[in-house]
Amino acid sequence: MRTRKITIKAAIEEFLDIYESKDAHKTAAAYKTGLTKFQNLLELHHVSIDTPVDKLEFDTLTVEFIALLQDKREGVSVATEKVYLTALRQFFIFLVGEGYADVPIIRINSLIKKRARKEGKRIPQVDIVGIEILLIFLEHYTIPAGTSEDEVLRILRDRALIFVLAEVGLRIDEACKMIRGQVDWNAGRAIIRGKRDKEAVIRISTRTMNYLNAYLSARQRLDGATGKPLMSLPLFVRHDLGAGQKILPMTTTTGRAIVADWISKCGLKDRPAKTTPHSLRHYYVTMIYYETRDLKLAQELARHDSSETTERYTHLFDRRLDEAYRNTFEKPRITPVDITAPLPTNNAG
Numbered sequence: 001m002r003t004r005k006i007t008i009k010a011a012i013e014e015f016l017d018i019y020e021s022k023d024a025h026k027t028a029a030a031y032k033t034g035l036t037k038f039q040n041l042l043e044l045h046h047v048s049i050d051t052p053v054d055k056l057e058f059d060t061l062t063v064e065f066i067a068l069l070q071d072k073r074e075g076v077s078v079a080t081e082k083v084y085l086t087a088l089r090q091f092f093i094f095l096v097g098e099g100y101a102d103v104p105i106i107r108i109n110s111l112i113k114k115r116a117r118k119e120g121k122r123i124p125q126v127d128i129v130g131i132e133i134l135l136i137f138l139e140h141y142t143i144p145a146g147t148s149e150d151e152v153l154r155i156l157r158d159r160a161l162i163f164v165l166a167e168v169g170l171r172i173d174e175a176c177k178m179i180r181g182q183v184d185w186n187a188g189r190a191i192i193r194g195k196r197d198k199e200a201v202i203r204i205s206t207r208t209m210n211y212l213n214a215y216l217s218a219r220q221r222l223d224g225a226t227g228k229p230l231m232s233l234p235l236f237v238r239h240d241l242g243a244g245q246k247i248l249p250m251t252t253t254t255g256r257a258i259v260a261d262w263i264s265k266c267g268l269k270d271r272p273a274k275t276t277p278h279s280l281r282h283y284y285v286t287m288i289y290y291e292t293r294d295l296k297l298a299q300e301l302a303r304h305d306s307s308e309t310t311e312r313y314t315h316l317f318d319r320r321l322d323e324a325y326r327n328t329f330e331k332p333r334i335t336p337v338d339i340t341a342p343l344p345t346n347n348a349g
Contacts, residue, residue, distance in 0.1 A: 006053055007051065008050070009049040011091075011094075011095060030083050033087075034086075034087030037084055041061065054102070058101070058104060059104060059108065069081045078118070078120070079119055125273045125274075125282075128287075131166060131280065131283045134162070134263060134268060134275070135162070135163070137265070150240075156211070157215050157239060158261075160214070161175060164204075167204075167205045169202070169281050169301065169303075170202065171195075171281060172277035174194055175235070176252055180231050181232060182235070183212070188204045190202050195303075198303075219237070234248075236255075237249060256276065260276075281302075288302070
């Protein structure tokens with residue numbers, strides 16, 4: 001394969017620019033951190049970033065990069081290691097695609113698969129009771145008389161947003177990107193673009209639809225003043241001094257602050273499990289599984305690619321295990337159990 005000449009530094013910058021141009025800023029930032037770590041490895045081997053990228057020994061460097069990430073002095077977690085190795089692998093694939101280097105991708109994948117640490121399964125921390133309290137608090141919240149228009153809009157927006165996260169299961173960035181035209185108000189559904197730009201149909205509860213309608217009705221004056229078609233406007237917008245009378249989409253930072261603010265207002269700030277926008281999505285998946293006991297159905301409604309992701313929630317509500325435990329340790333005993341005695345046998349038949 002004939003390669004086109006480019007330096008390591010220029011190749012990395014061009015690679016990261018692809019993600020920035022697609023507004024994948026979080027991915028670009030994570031990949032940049034991982035590839036900075038890779039450049040640190042090159043420095044240890046006295047390889048300048050101005051070296052032509054096709055001069056790298058890709059398989060050797062992959063092995064040494066994995067070893068660097070697994071060095072305890074580096075303090076890299078298993079999850080972070082996975083992100084950094086994904087960054088490296090995607091960078092190598094980019095080099096092949098652009099004709100910058102002949103990288104043995106199959107061998108690289110094999111090395112990563114064999115040597116990378118495996119992340120243990122984690123059970124999501126979901127404060128079911130706390131989230132239920134939050135939802136009830138918002139449902140019965142009365143806006144004080146004399147509240148300013150901006151504050152009324154903020155309260156109505158916040159309530160609608162929190163119910164969208166908890167009863168529709170949107171990720172906070174998905175909610176912030178939604179526009180009014182995506183919602184089918186008659187059917188109680190919407191079509192959104194989720195992770196990896198995949199379109200999906202989401203269901204919206206009657207209660208959440210009512211809160212969305214209350215918010216948008218109160219926003220009529222602002223929306224109408226834009227002169228733009230209502231269907232093109234963001235579903236959730238800013239209501240702060242910086243936004244003024246403009247209709248500007250809400251940011252994920254604002255979304256996180258909203259959840260934290262209402263958690264504090266309803267007295268849940270000091271509960272052991274911290275509630276975040278993603279906790280509300282965890283609540284959504286957990287409640288679907290709790291009510292249906294149908295893993296496949298919960299997976300589809302949560303829009304999880306793998307059933308393994310959804311399966312983590314099943315450990316929170318396993319009645320079979322609960323029953324076995326309680327039958328063992330919560331039934332009354334009059335006399336001590338002799339565990340040295342022979343087990344009873346069934347001689348019937």
